[in-house]
Structures are given as structure tokens and as C-alpha cells.
Amino acid sequence: MRRHWENCITHFDKDVSGFIDDYFSQTSRRCVLVAGAGFDPRAKSIAHRLAATMGDRVHGLFIREDRGDPAVNLQQLADENEARLKCIIADCKVSLVQIFSADDGAPIGGHGARSVLEKYDWPAEVTDIVLDMSALSTGVGFPLARMLLEYAEAKAGLSLHVMVVSNPELDDRIVGEPSMQVQAVRGYSGPSGGYESLPVARIWLPQLGRGRVETLRRIRTTLDNVYKVCPVVPFPARNPRRADELLAEYQAPLLNEWQVDARDLIYVSERNPLDCYRTISILKSRYDETVKDVFFPQIILSPFGSKVIAVGAMMAAIEHNLSVQYVETLRYEFEPAALNESEAPPDMAVHVWLHGPIYGSYDLESEAVAG
Known part of the structure; x- marks a missing residue:
């Protein structure tokens, strides 16, 4: 049981930036950011915040979801986001994940996500993994979260964070x-x-x-x-x-x-x-x-x-x-120009600290009380 999840450490909006500036500015921190590299305009936000604080101590693993027949404007937006992410985080890898099988059209995004993680060469001395769900679909983001949690729980001293840049009004337009x-x-x-x-x-x-x-x-x-x-x-x-x-x-x-x-x-x-x-x-x-x-x-x-x-x-x-x-x-x-940018509601940011040594004593005490 993950008893600490009932009172997980969370941050919202400006406090997310404050947490990044405070926690990830520690020179002992070395982070891998796992995120989407699609057309969503929120794809770059967390990467930009982490890179501004950590510099070359942050590494990127970016997922490009391929559905086979994208709209031309969305293909262009995704290409622009990918290029920008490569500039923001120099040490990064972009992996293409096929969402549908070419043979029978069956959804296989979860299998592709597992393959990406299994083939990833993790940098040495990583202390934190950040999973940015902002631009990942459920069929890819959910499997990634479960696999990364299992990986973090099996590694002593490794923390797993989930971050989301949310904008319900933008979601309604996609x-x-x-x-x-x-x-x-x-x-x-x-x-x-x-x-x-x-x-x-x-x-x-x-x-x-x-x-x-x-x-x-x-x-x-x-x-x-x-x-x-x-x-x-x-x-x-x-x-x-x-x-x-x-x-x-x-x-x-x-x-x-x-x-x-x-x-x-x-x-x-x-x-x-x-x-x-x-x-x-x-x-x-x-x-x-x-x-x-x-x-x-x-x-x-x-x-x-x-x-x-x-x-x-x-x-x-x-x-x-x-x-x-x-x-x-x-x-x-998705048509980005459908709403005047001056009228667009601002993005909301959320950070959830899913796993890490910070919860060690909490879980031990909870298990002792339960026992």
C-alpha cells in the first residue's frame, strides 16, 4: 500500500515553479523528463521550467505519438514543438510511438511506450524522474506512469514526480x-x-x-x-x-x-x-x-x-x-488561432510527488500503526 498517496505532496500554479526553483536547483539533483512531443501547445512548458533551473542536469525522453494520418497543421505544430524541445534540453531522445498497428489497426500505443522505456539508456546517477502528462494521451501516459512507478520503487533513492499543465478551455477546442x-x-x-x-x-x-x-x-x-x-x-x-x-x-x-x-x-x-x-x-x-x-x-x-x-x-x-x-x-x-490569445484563460500547473525517499518514514510509521 502507498499510504502516503492520501496526503501526497502537491503544488499548484505558481507554487510549481517555486518548487522547481527550490528543489531542482540543488546541484545533487539529476533529472530525466519524460514527456510528449506532439502538437499540444503545453508540450514545452515543463521542459522549459526544468531546463531554466537545471541546465545540463536535466535529460529528456520525448514521445512522439504517430496516428498515421495527422492534419497538416497539427503535423507542423508537432514538428515545431519537437524542434523546440531539442533546443530546450540538448541531451534528449525523441522516440516515435505508433498508436495503431499497421497490420490490423489495433491500438498498440501502450506496447510502444513499454518498448521505449525498455530501450532507453538511463543516465548515470539519476535522482528524479518527471513524467509530464500535459501532451500525452491516456493510452500512452497511463502505461508510462505505471512502468515508471515500478522502476522508481525498485530503485533506492529515486523520486518520481507527475506534472500537468492543464487548461480545460483548451481541451474543449481539441x-x-x-x-x-x-x-x-x-x-x-x-x-x-x-x-x-x-x-x-x-x-x-x-x-x-x-x-x-x-x-x-x-x-x-x-x-x-x-x-x-x-x-x-x-x-x-x-x-x-x-x-x-x-x-x-x-x-x-x-x-x-x-x-x-x-x-x-x-x-x-x-x-x-x-x-x-x-x-x-x-x-x-x-x-x-x-x-x-x-x-x-x-x-x-x-x-x-x-x-x-x-x-x-x-x-x-x-x-x-x-x-x-x-x-x-x-x-x-485543433485550430490554435480560434481564440484570441488575450482572451484565453491561463494554464494551470499541478505537481504530484508520487514516490521518493521523502516518504520513507511516513510509510513505515503508517504500517506500524496499521499493524
Whole structure:
């Protein structure tokens, strides 16, 4: 058990920059930044902040997701971001990850991410790994997080940080065309057994995101024995009406297809991933206790929309071995000039210190109390 996750060290917005300036300015720190190198304008933000503080003590491993048929403007934006990242962090490697198989079109991004990490030549004396989820898709970012956590936990003295530059308004402008196949994200299939003696009762937690109605409908049709659907909506949020707008967009499936009661809605902070993590963890504990010896309980997550909320869901999925069902995106559409830059809401930054020696005494004390 990662008991420290309930009170993980976190920083927000300006405090993220303050943490980087304070912690990573120590000359003993040597960091590997793992991040996306796609078209997303947030791809360069964390790299720039780390490089400004650490100089040549930061190394880069950048993932370029290849979906085979990108829009011309997005290809250009991705090329520009990649070139800029190479300038920001001189000692870096850019790895291409095929998202779909050339043979049958099956999503294989998670397999590609594993291959990238297995082939990476880690620099000597690395003290910290930073996973920047800002420009990584769920199908690549989630497997990377799990593999990096396993790597960090197996190495004494190694810290793992997750950072996200979030902008919900920008996310709303990135339109994705979903593929037809529903699958579990690699490494997030959930329990492999235990169904033999008791009937299965599932709770599905779809994270509502703009423009994802048909995608979530597709996922729901693949799930059986669903006892209840509990949609995850952002509240509090920077836009106080965001939850209301999403519920209005999803009104038909919520009421007519999934029979969602107002009491089934799960409200989590759009700013703090630990809120989502704690909420799902509490739900898991209570559900397990409620149906004990009667049903085999299973919680299924489908994270879309806010990347900050998705990070909290990812932490819960890792800690409690939950299934994450997902539909990969075939291609994206995005027009950066669609919104006047002077009117654009600022980016929000989040840092979560997932693992490291700083938690050593905390976990030992927690285990002693639990024992």
C-alpha cells in the first residue's frame, strides 16, 4: 500500500515553479523528463521550467505519438514543438510511438511506450524522474506512469514526480475522432480472477468530457453486469458552470440509457488530482464492504476530459487494481488561432510527488500503526 498517496505532496500554479526553483536547483539533483512531443501547445512548458533551473542536469525522453494520418497543421505544430524541445534540453531522445498497428489497426500505443522505456539508456546517477502528462494521451501516459512507478520503487533513492499543465478551455477546442475499438489501457485491465465463486457487480465511472458522448456510449455497450453508472464531473471548476454544461450535453444517455440518479454523480476538483483519487478510493472501500460475500465488486474507470482529474483516476487505478476502459483517438483537429490569445484563460500547473525517499518514514510509521 502507498499510504502516503492520501496526503501526497502537491503544488499548484505558481507554487510549481517555486518548487522547481527550490528543489531542482540543488546541484545533487539529476533529472530525466519524460514527456510528449506532439502538437499540444503545453508540450514545452515543463521542459522549459526544468531546463531554466537545471541546465545540463536535466535529460529528456520525448514521445512522439504517430496516428498515421495527422492534419497538416497539427503535423507542423508537432514538428515545431519537437524542434523546440531539442533546443530546450540538448541531451534528449525523441522516440516515435505508433498508436495503431499497421497490420490490423489495433491500438498498440501502450506496447510502444513499454518498448521505449525498455530501450532507453538511463543516465548515470539519476535522482528524479518527471513524467509530464500535459501532451500525452491516456493510452500512452497511463502505461508510462505505471512502468515508471515500478522502476522508481525498485530503485533506492529515486523520486518520481507527475506534472500537468492543464487548461480545460483548451481541451474543449481539441476535437478527436474516436476509433471503433474499446479496450483496457495497457496495464489497467483490473483483476484477472475471482469471478468464479460470486456473480460480478460493476460500477462504471465515466469521466464526462465535452464531445465524448458517443465515445462513452460505445464503452457502455461493451460492459455487462453494470450495477450502477456514476459519472465523474468537475466541481469545483474554474468555470463554475462547467458541470452544468456537461450534464446538459449528456442529458439523453444519463437519463434515458444509463438511469443515472442525481445522487450517483461524483463531483471532484478540476484542480487537485488527489480529490479524485481519494473519492474513488473511498468508493472502492465502501463498495467492497457492502457487497462482501454476495457479489464480486469491480469498479471500471473511463477517463476523458480534464487531465488533472484523469491523473487522480490513474492513481486510484494503480493503487486498487481498477480497470480503465478507453477508446483511442484516430486523429485530432485543433485550430490554435480560434481564440484570441488575450482572451484565453491561463494554464494551470499541478505537481504530484508520487514516490521518493521523502516518504520513507511516513510509510513505515503508517504500517506500524496499521499493524
